Amino acid sequence: MTAMELFTTQGYEATSVAEILKRASVNSGSLYYFFDNKHDLLVAGLEFFKTLLYPIVMQPAFSREADPIERIFAVLADYRHRLLMTDLDYECPVGKLALEVARHSPAAREKIAENFAAWRDHMRDCLDQAADRLPASVDRNSLAIFVLTTMEGAVMQARTHRDISFYDSSIANLRVYFGYLLSEVPST
Amino acid sequence: MTAMELFTTQGYEATSVAEILKRASVNSGSLYYFFDNKHDLLVAGLEFFKTLLYPIVMQPAFSREADPIERIFAVLADYRHRLLMTDLDYECPVGKLALEVARHSPAAREKIAENFAAWRDHMRDCLDQAADRLPASVDRNSLAIFVLTTMEGAVMQARTHRDISFYDSSIANLRVYFGYLLSEVPST
DNA sequence: GTCTATAACTCGATAGAC
DNA sequence: GTCTATCGAGTTATAGAC
Numbered sequence: 257m258t259a260m261e262l263f264t265t266q267g268y269e270a271t272s273v274a275e276i277l278k279r280a281s282v283n284s285g286s287l288y289y290f291f292d293n294k295h296d297l298l299v300a301g302l303e304f305f306k307t308l309l310y311p312i313v314m315q316p317a318f319s320r321e322a323d324p325i326e327r328i329f330a331v332l333a334d335y336r337h338r339l340l341m342t343d344l345d346y347e348c349p350v351g352k353l354a355l356e357v358a359r360h361s362p363a364a365r366e367k368i369a370e371n372f373a374a375w376r377d378h379m380r381d382c383l384d385q386a387a388d389r390l391p392a393s394v395d396r397n398s399l400a401i402f403v404l405t406t407m408e409g410a411v412m413q414a415r416t417h418r419d420i421s422f423y424d425s426s427i428a429n430l431r432v433y434f435g436y437l438l439s440e441v442p443s444t
Numbered sequence: 445m446t447a448m449e450l451f452t453t454q455g456y457e458a459t460s461v462a463e464i465l466k467r468a469s470v471n472s473g474s475l476y477y478f479f480d481n482k483h484d485l486l487v488a489g490l491e492f493f494k495t496l497l498y499p500i501v502m503q504p505a506f507s508r509e510a511d512p513i514e515r516i517f518a519v520l521a522d523y524r525h526r527l528l529m530t531d532l533d534y535e536c537p538v539g540k541l542a543l544e545v546a547r548h549s550p551a552a553r554e555k556i557a558e559n560f561a562a563w564r565d566h567m568r569d570c571l572d573q574a575a576d577r578l579p580a581s582v583d584r585n586s587l588a589i590f591v592l593t594t595m596e597g598a599v600m601q602a603r604t605h606r607d608i609s610f611y612d613s614s615i616a617n618l619r620v621y622f623g624y625l626l627s628e629v630p631s632t
Numbered sequence: 633g634t635c636t637a638t639a640a641c642t643c644g645a646t647a648g649a650c
Numbered sequence: 651g652t653c654t655a656t657c658g659a660g661t662t663a664t665a666g667a668c
């Protein structure tokens with residue numbers, strides 16, 4: 257979906273329908289034949305995004321690392337890579353739209369929440385696989401939320417400051433935190 | 445600044461100059477006498493925001509708590525309060541604009557970075573005051589960045605899911621992390 | 633299903649009187 | 651310094667031919 261590329265890089269409001277049409281080499285009539293309006297296009301795009309999450313975001317990282325904890329940090333390493341590849345102009349597309357459209361569009365907000373939930377569930381699956389190495393007191397769902405929190409906040413700061421060290425600092429702290437958690441259960 | 449209220453709640457692009465004028469009961473001529481254009485108004489507003497950071501965000505929390513570590517969590521507790529007061533529709537105004545305008549406006553991006561830096565510096569001051577209770581290996585600036593990361597990511601998720609538990613989960617994990625750090629240095 | 637033309641409207645910004 | 655009127659461009663969405 258060409259529209260989503262523009263929505264997620266420029267913002268929903270900042271992207272005109274005319275620009276989408278030009279970039280996609282489509283005519284107005286065709287677009288409005290398939291979608292009721294601009295907002296409908298956004299919601300459809302967010303639904304499509306959800307289907308891309310595993311193949312684009314998770315699978316490449318998971319295929320590099322077998323250890324469930326390392327898989328989490330491999331996903332985070334890929335976000336670092338995206339930041340560097342875009343000259344520190346990358347932003348999590350879902351997070352970006354989360355802040356822009358959540359207020360005025362319940363339908364889009366719901367789709368964004370589903371994207372967040374799917375991301376977090378993949379992280380929680382990793383944590384579940386490493387359950388025996390974590391203290392029993394750890395709420396793995398809550399910890400998965402915290403991983404997403406860290407990614408979103410870290411990307412936001414690195415992009416704003418145009419400095420990867422803000423990303424690295426946040427991930428390093430998450431690493432130390434995981435180090436404490438994992439050290440609580442001695443490996444046998 | 446009435447304009448900033450609209451920019452930060454609705455977004456910069458989604459707020460028309462006409463709407464600002466109406467809400468502020470001002471006429472077009474007056475606004476453009478003081479500001480060159482809409483963008484100039486945004487940058488001026490962000491500069492003004494920076495001056496509000498201490499009296500609005502920090503001072504109320506600091507006055508409740510004397511302990512530097514508790515001051516950090518008091519600031520975070522105030523963000524929780526803002527979420528609840530707005531029916532889970534609050535978003536950090538600086539973070540929101542960070543994602544929307546950073547790409548197309550270097551001047552605004554710079555001002556947003558200054559706001560982030562000021563926030564983080566207040567947190568680092570707290571950590572510096574508690575330096576003797578933290579392991580020497582802790583990079584306090586990096587940890588302050590991590591606190592901001594946590595706040596931004598936690599607010600984003602709570603607002604998107606319209607569920608305060610996402611905020612609470614993230615802050616709880618930060619608490620546990622601080623617990624590990626503080627327990628490394630036995631109090632005398 | 634896709635095309636072009638355009639309707640209906642709102643946008644940011646300006647001009648010129650006071 | 652503040653007012654009203656308005657410009658010209660750009661906006662989303664539609665109409666009607668093919």
